[in-house]
Amino acid sequence: MKDIDEQLKELFMEAVKAVAAKRGVELPEGFDIFLERPRRPELGDWATTVAMQLAKTFGERPFDLANEIISNLPQNPHVEHIAVAGPGFINISLTREWEASLLREILSSPEEYGRSDLGGGRRVQVEFVSANPTGPLHVGHGRGAAVGDVTANILAMAGWRVEREYYINDAGLQMELLGRSVQSRYFELLGEPEKAPFPEDGYKGDYTYDLARGIIEAEGDRFLKVRLEESLPAFITRSAREILKWIKKDLDDFRVHFDVWYSEKALYEKNLVDETISFLRNRGYTYEKDGALWFRSTAFGDEKDRVLIRSNGSPTYFASDVAYHKDKFDRGFDMVVDVWGADHHGYIPRMKAAVQALGRSPDDLKILLIQLVNLFSGEGQVSMSKRSGEFVTLRQVIDEVGVDATRYFFLMRRCDSPLDFDLELAKRASLENPVFYVQYACARINSIFREAASRGVCLPPVEALDIASLGTAEERKLIKTLSTFPEEVEGAAGELAPHRLVNFAYQLAGDFHVFYNANRVLGAGESLEQSRLLLVRATQLVLEKTLGLLGISIPERM
RNA sequence: GCGCCCGUAGCUCAACGGGAUAGAGCAACGGACUUCUAAUCCGUAGGUUGUGGGUUCGAGUCCCGCCGGGCGCGCCA
Numbered sequence: 001m002k003d004i005d006e007q008l009k010e011l012f013m014e015a016v017k018a019v020a021a022k023r024g025v026e027l028p029e030g031f032d033i034f035l036e037r038p039r040r041p042e043l044g045d046w047a048t049t050v051a052m053q054l055a056k057t058f059g060e061r062p063f064d065l066a067n068e069i070i071s072n073l074p075q076n077p078h079v080e081h082i083a084v085a086g087p088g089f090i091n092i093s094l095t096r097e098w099e100a101s102l103l104r105e106i107l108s109s110p111e112e113y114g115r116s117d118l119g120g121g122r123r124v125q126v127e128f129v130s131a132n133p134t135g136p137l138h139v140g141h142g143r144g145a146a147v148g149d150v151t152a153n154i155l156a157m158a159g160w161r162v163e164r165e166y167y168i169n170d171a172g173l174q175m176e177l178l179g180r181s182v183q184s185r186y187f188e189l190l191g192e193p194e195k196a197p198f199p200e201d202g203y204k205g206d207y208t209y210d211l212a213r214g215i216i217e218a219e220g221d222r223f224l225k226v227r228l229e230e231s232l233p234a235f236i237t238r239s240a241r242e243i244l245k246w247i248k249k250d251l252d253d254f255r256v257h258f259d260v261w262y263s264e265k266a267l268y269e270k271n272l273v274d275e276t277i278s279f280l281r282n283r284g285y286t287y288e289k290d291g292a293l294w295f296r297s298t299a300f301g302d303e304k305d306r307v308l309i310r311s312n313g314s315p316t317y318f319a320s321d322v323a324y325h326k327d328k329f330d331r332g333f334d335m336v337v338d339v340w341g342a343d344h345h346g347y348i349p350r351m352k353a354a355v356q357a358l359g360r361s362p363d364d365l366k367i368l369l370i371q372l373v374n375l376f377s378g379e380g381q382v383s384m385s386k387r388s389g390e391f392v393t394l395r396q397v398i399d400e401v402g403v404d405a406t407r408y409f410f411l412m413r414r415c416d417s418p419l420d421f422d423l424e425l426a427k428r429a430s431l432e433n434p435v436f437y438v439q440y441a442c443a444r445i446n447s448i449f450r451e452a453a454s455r456g457v458c459l460p461p462v463e464a465l466d467i468a469s470l471g472t473a474e475e476r477k478l479i480k481t482l483s484t485f486p487e488e489v490e491g492a493a494g495e496l497a498p499h500r501l502v503n504f505a506y507q508l509a510g511d512f513h514v515f516y517n518a519n520r521v522l523g524a525g526e527s528l529e530q531s532r533l534l535l536v537r538a539t540q541l542v543l544e545k546t547l548g549l550l551g552i553s554i555p556e557r558m
Numbered sequence: 559g560c561g562c563c564c565g566u567a568g569c570u571c572a573a574c575g576g577g578a579u580a581g582a583g584c585a586a587c588g589g590a591c592u593u594c595u596a597a598u599c600c601g602u603a604g605g606u607u608g609u610g611g612g613u614u615c616g617a618g619u620c621c622c623g624c625c626g627g628g629c630g631c632g633c634c635a
Contacts, residue, residue: 032575039578049577052615062615086578087615132635172635292633303561303631310633317635345562346630369563372628413571416563418628420570425584434583436597448594455594491574503572506582517590517599536594558597 003486004078008046008092009033011079015072016050019065025058041480044081044091051088062088099479100467103538106482107462110541114489119160125328126152128339129251130167133243134178135205137250140341142394143419144370146410146551148339149256150498151368153549158493160335163259167324170240171264172317178203178243179236183228185212186235190221196228211239250395254403255551267323273315276323277308285357295322300353300362322354325365329355335364337496342369342416368496369416376422401426404552408435411550412502434506436558438547441509443558445540448521452533455522459537460530469531474515478539481511485542489549498550505546512539 012033020027038047051066058065066084073082078098083091106113128148131141148164156162169175181202187195189212202208215223215238223231251257267273277293280286285296291311295318298305308319328336340347352362375392398406405426412434413419425433449459470479485504492500521532544554 034575036574036577039573039580043578047578052577055615089578169635174635290633294633307633312633314633316633321635342563343629344635348562371563417571418564422570433597437583440595440597444595444598451594487574495574497574499572500574503582510582513598514600516594517596520593522594558595 004094004098005035005046005487007076007078008035008048011074011076012048012050012069012090014074015069016054018072019058019068023058027054028057037484038089038091041477043085043089044083044093045480045483046092046094048090048092049088051084051090055088066090096467099470099476099483100465102483103465103467103479103534104462106538106541107465107534110545113542114157114485114545116158116486116490116493118158118490118493119155122160122334123163123332124155124160124335124337125163125165125331125333126155126337126339127165127167127328128337129247129256130169130339131247132169132172132174133240133247134174135203135243136207136246137394139373139375139392139394139397139421140370142254142397142406143373143410143415144339144341145251145254145256145394146407147368147370147415147498148337150411150501150550151337151339151496153551154489154493154498154501155337155496157489157549160493163333164257165260165262166258168244168261168263168265171268171320175236175240176232177201178208178239179232181208182211182215182239183223183232183235185209186215186223189213189216190224192224195224207243211242214238214242250393250398254394254398254407262324264320264324267320267327272327273320273323276326277315277319279326280308280322280357283357295350295354295357297350297353297357300356302349302353306350318350318354321351322358325351325355326358329358329360329364335366337366337368339368339370342371345369366496371416371418373410373419373421376420377424397423404439405433405435407551408438408502411498414497414499435552437513438505438509438543439552439555440558441512442540442543442547442554443556444516445512445536445543446556448533448536452522457522457529457533460533462534464527464530465534466527466531469528470535472519474511474518475532475535478511478515478535481508482538482542485546501546501549505543505550508539508543508546512543 009032016027016031016033033048033050034053035046035048038044051069052062055062055065060068063084066088070082070084070090078094079092080095080098081093085091126148128151129137129141129145131137137145152162152164177199180196180199181204184193184196184198184202185208187193188198189209215235218238219234223234277286280295281293285299286308287294287296292307293309294305295308296305306318307316308322309315325336338351348367351367352365355365356362375397401423409421409426410419426435452458470476488500488504492498515535519532521536522529524532547554
């Protein structure tokens with residue numbers, strides 16, 4: 001069945017065209033019908049403001065135009081009532097039979113419900129986390145991990161073919177610094193600290209000792225006798241490999257899985273950086289100045305040009321990043337989503353410029369900025385500083401508050417606004433904690449079916465649904481919220497805004513709690529009981545589906 | 559100094575492309591368990607959407623100024 005909002009759009013488009021033809025008026029270029037939900041539910045299920053938008057073009061009062069549009073509207077079996085309200089709103093109410101068909105659709109093909117063809121089978125890559133393998137993941141990475149993962153889930157639901165990718169920044173100076181830090185720990189542990197002084201700005205976390213111990217275990221003290229520069233690559237490689245193992249384990253436990261782990265080193269090994277620079281040079285987007293090679297990013301709206309190759313001959317990080325993005329598009333992705341820390345926002349214009357130089361639209365690259373996570377524990381703010389090595393790791397947080405609550409908190413706010421994360425609150429099993437509120441709804445639903453089973457009552461067949469019997473305000477509200485799921489998924493996909501789905505889950509759980517408190521399911525009388533059981537089942541399917549997208553588990557009981 | 563983002567109830571936040579009477583939760587107060595789980599529900603109170611202009615049928619949303627906060631402005635990554 002075609003979505004009801006699509007059907008309504010077509011009806012109104014026909015009506016508007018008919019009116020336009022009668023009046024001999026030309027519709028504005030690219031005119032489209034925009035449907036919205038009335039703010040007050042008693043006004044109807046849908047509303048449109050076409051009459052107000054077109055009043056000027058038609059030279060008529062919005063109110064009169066609205067009435068004219070209505071009288072030209074083709075019939076539709078799902079439409080119960082249409083009325084003009086206020087200055088020219090057109091409000092539409094749908095039939096109860098439409099509600100019934102919606103519930104039947106959810107019950108009979110839950111897999112399909114909420115799925116859309118927005119992506120049209122196009123390929124999208126979501127690249128996220130991408131932390132240097134220089135230390136364990138901290139909470140900021142965790143937020144990016146949750147946002148990237150759920151964004152990918154949502155895009156898949158909206159008809160995109162999705163790949164998740166982690167870009168391993170394993171080629172830069174930071175890796176060298178890590179190697180030297182661990183090397184210094186190695187000498188220190190073996191009693192010769194003076195031979196390998198700890199580097200300035202080195203990585204100070206305790207984990208560097210763990211890494212050094214691991215190397216001692218595997219290699220003994222043989223590096224003591226080797227020149228530092230000679231053994232450094234071994235320290236870098238071994239440390240990076242080990243840290244990457246930790247990172248994979250953390251992400252795995254956080255229910256985040258990648259299709260591709262892409263190494264920055266591989267970019268160089270495949271010569272893609274040089275190739276990309278040649279590509280830009282051949283198209284005249286580069287020039288030499290002060291002994292360096294520059295990219296003319298100002299030609300694409302950046303505020304200044306950017307260096308690709310330093311005067312000392314080595315490529316910049318930006319150069320490898322352009323090569324990386326070229327490779328993404330060369331791999332056939334129609335859209336590329338990057339999830340970055342918000343402190344990188346100044347980097348966006350040059351990256352968008354690069355994408356254009358590569359011959360793509362700047363809109364083919366979407367960038368999600370992840371704002372800071374402020375950790376609180378009760379009263380005090382937990383300080384975070386990579387410099388001192390005393391940052392809070394993702395591991396610590398999920399061990400302390402659990403994966404469900406951590407994911408929920410990371411996802412509940414729009415990702416570009418800073419997040420206050422109260423560890424005490426997230427752990428607390430109380431009404432202040434929204435995770436439990438949502439999960440509790442699942443547990444209650446399960447307990448209804450458990451109790452039903454113990455009474456010998458099974459889930460009735462879909463045909464047993466009698467929509468007329470589901471007439472209480474709480475039932476109507478619950479059905480209405482269920483009906484918004486597809487548009488919520490589409491909205492979240494279109495805006496790349498996973499937090500909207502968290503709000504939906506909370507809303508649906510709330511509507512269920514209200515329903516539950518006001519309406520008894522079991523023992524309500526045979527026909528009503530059956531219809532309510534089906535409504536509860538539909539709620540369960542949609543709620544579990546939403547939590548599935550969010551990567552939050554569904555408790556049997558609480 | 560320049561650029562980007564933000565400012566909504568005491569607190570944390572919603573408000574989908576400009577739409578109708580700006581919504582939730584927490585905190586406060588008062589109520590509801592003989593019931594499928596009270597980790598729930600119902601009610602009360604709480605607002606000049608930082609501020610001053612502008613655009614229009616209509617502005618929390620768009621434009622300009624100001625105030626306050628965050629971030630960025632490397633041949634770092």
